[in-house]
Amino acid sequence: MQYEPELCHSCGSGLAGAVEVGREQRQVFDLPELALEVTEHQLIARRWPD
Ligand SMILES: [Zn+2]
Structure with missing residues (x-):
């Protein structure tokens, strides 16, 4: 500009x-907008019936 x-x-x-x-001359530094990114991790437990 x-x-x-x-x-x-x-x-x-x-x-x-x-x-x-x-x-x-001057420079303006802008960070891009931050966005959350959600990752769900599921640990499943299993066993045979007694
Ligand atoms: Zn003048």
Whole structure:
């Protein structure tokens, strides 16, 4: 993303086409949304009848 001023802060004239005199860069890091994942495990007991 790039953001630019449209107007001069001093005189208010448009800045389209004016010389670029500076640029700052910053990065924003976002984590993807977390989602729960459920896995059911079943341990079955068996025996022969007495
Ligand atoms: Zn100006």
